[in-house]
Amino acid sequence: MSLNPLISIFIIPGLLFTSVMTFLYAGMYRKVRARMQNRRGPPFLQPFYDFVKLLSKDSVRPEKAGALFTWAPIIALASILVVPMLFPVWGLSFAGDVIVVIYVLNMSSIMLAVGGFSSASPFGAVGGSREVTQLFAYELPLAISIVAVAVRAGSFSLTGIAEAQEVHGMLFYQLPFACIAFLSIVPAKIGLQPFDIPEAEQEILGGPLVEYSGYRLAIFTLSNQVKVFTVISLVVILFFWQNWWMFLITGGLLWLLFIFIKVISARVKTEQSFVFFWKYMAVLAVIDLVRVVI
């Protein structure tokens, strides 16, 4: 399924494809959210305008900022951009790349927290600590459900998982509980309500991003938007894979679902999200893992 690795890295499903899809998803988010709130909303290209404008703005580094202040957004973007290259849409593939995906996804969250900590602002610090807490909360069900999928598909690579689904049908039918657990993690992972606790604008002014400006903010925002596309695509690959064009459609529909959930729910508190993930979602994921292993 893999073409020339350079094409995989730079065109499909690498940089070009990912950036197009990212802006598409972000534009869809702004537009659909606005329409659900019964207003007209921004133009579809709004995220792109925002991105260019932020790049053109000045950027400052606070005097007391830590060494990683500038590097955190760059590492976050670079690490998250690795994931789409492994997608089974003419992407690269090697055994065990699911592990890389888990690691790399966390890397971007951790970098967000690191950026918050190193920006020497109490809001940044609170946001960073919330981000880490959040990471602890959803990491367990995330890992368990991915392991359940991998075991069921008999492969630890995304391509392998996709191929297994092409043969045996979508994994969603076989692992519904793990799928639900994974879906519930998505809002937390991409920072949407009800689990946008680290970025809460009304409470801590955007948390880790509080001191970022100009191109640093642009890169961070972009990395968050890439994360949206990546995580949703990952859901499709892990649970709903049919073929490459159904992959695009299912991804869009799932994204609509998550926007809808965001629109109708309030932000919960840290301890409430902890209880939710550990008490309910982890148990759901474990049920499926146990079923698969036995």
Added chain:
Amino acid sequence: MLDKMVNYCRKKSPWLLHVSCGSCNNCDIEVLAALAPRFDVERFGGVLKPNPRHADIIVVTGIITLKTRDVLKRLYEQTMDPKAAVAIGSCAITKGIFNETYASYGPADKVIPVAAYIPGCPPRPQAILHGVVTALNALWGE
């Protein structure tokens, strides 16, 4: 060419920072009402940002009271270039009905440079939209 595109993008994405400097709350409410579905500033890309580091346009309301003057000044300095300030309501433009009070430092343009003025007590949200669009056109081209 690149300049043109950048200017276009700037015009299309004004992020607002709302600074209330001792107003009667009414202009603040009308600014928020301009975000609500009826007027929807987001059509023009306008989003209310809580944070000066992210903002492009500072929306100033209220007489600048002695206590908020430094706050306004600092917020203006913290905002990244290119930036502009818009004074909303009679209070921010000339202190309005409070023009004889002892508690005010002066109108907004005495503290920071102001790009556009939107008179009204309070201005209708339509007037605010009109003002923001006027300011954007003046700042970053038609």
Added chain:
Amino acid sequence: MELEALFSLFKKPFTVKYPFEPSPAPEGFRGRTEFTDECVGCGACAAVCPPKAITIVDEKKTRTMRIDHGLCIFCRSCQDICPWEGINLTQKFEMATLNRAESYDEIEHDLILCQGCGKVITTRRHMEEIRKKIEKVGLLDKDRNNIESYCISCKKDQFAREAIEASQPI
């Protein structure tokens, strides 16, 4: 709310089309304050204005009345007090300006100066209105038809002088 959010996706948005489409203010809206042609320049509006937005500047033979829209609070006090409908709160609300010095409305009036001391009596139009009113009640003295020529103190002087002159003989 949940269902409403879903249905809103397919409904027409509530958003108005303003600024691409006019959004007129209702009748009686208190918008941009403007002087009308009826204004006589008496200055009653300046006296009641709470923020003192209406200023009167007398220079040589003209009186300039100016309303500063940056200072105006659109309270309609001036319109209520004006006996001549000379000031109006219109339905215009698009007053945004880039130049603060532009946002005003002004009207000029000819002044009548006292022939005795040169002080300002009032504006010509105000005097005409006063004359009309006095004529209506029939109080205007045919002999003393020059009410607009002298200010009150000069008039007193003149009256006293006339009285003294009249009592001169003997």
Added chain:
Amino acid sequence: MDVVVQFGPQHLALAEPERLKVYAEGEKVINVDITMGYNHRGVEKLAERKTYEQDILLVERICGICSMSHPLAFTQAVEDIAGVTLPERAEYSRMIIAELERIHSHLLWAGIAAEIIGIETLFMYTWRDREFVLDQLETITGNRNHYAWNTVGGCRKDITEKQIPGLLTALEVVERRTEHYIDSFLRNRTIRARLVGTGTLPRDDARRLCTVGPLARASGYAVDVRKDDPHLAYDRVDFEKIVLDEEDNMARAKVRLLEVFESVKIIRQAVAALKGLKGKEIAVPVKEIPPGEGVGRYEAPRGEVFHYVRSNGTFYPERVKIRAPTYANVQAVPVMLEGDTLGDVPITLASIDPCFCCTDR
């Protein structure tokens, strides 16, 4: 780890310049320090330099949301000195505007509270429906806020026959929508998770701290100037005092939303009464204000507004003293926040519906 998080002076959740220093241990709130005075505009002193008529417009601009309550209390105080009885028409039309203001204020609060807990959609919906009320206010009074409706001894304008059908339709819309919002607040699990059980203010504390308005009523402490000290035509209309004893943020939301229904009820009765009135007089001419003292109380959307005016017989008042509801209510915030987490600070502060521009004047 002790953290000091400073909310404000410029903060999204506050919209008004006010500083809130929150001392927290991790996420747990230990103590709260509120610094006020950013909004001080010297209204009381300024009022001494303006005439009574101008003062009405000045006190109207103390607060943008209570822009009917302050003039009402002020005119009551002045009318108290002058010994004027209002024409019935003025009483009813003042009441209509005041209750319309209460509706828009409560809807506004519901929106802000929703926005603070992160549910933007509810904010958008409530503010959309608030526009219907504001439209009516705009057609009736000539401005969306700052109505310039009062004068000493009556009103400056009359509600015409033509405006009444529009008003009644808007009330219907608001009533239907408010039912919907109560349903949303009660049913949505995420909203419940944030509001139920947070920001608890026990009844005894509510009494001890002299809280007023919906905050007190949500804690089971039944104070409402409209009932306790009826003025205008409040003793001639039928409405209920909404009192709940759940004591938390949710109770406050419920009290406010339920009060919208009472306001709708009052306006309907007032409009009916207005139609039946024979006299067309809307104001009694008041030639002079004799020396003396007067007080005015009114139940603003946030609680009791109190104005004291002393006159010395001239055109200018000698002393004006204003006590705003938030001044009493803000004292309760540290009590309410005890033991809650950092995430609860904005919503709990917002739950008293703070109006710092009233407090600072």
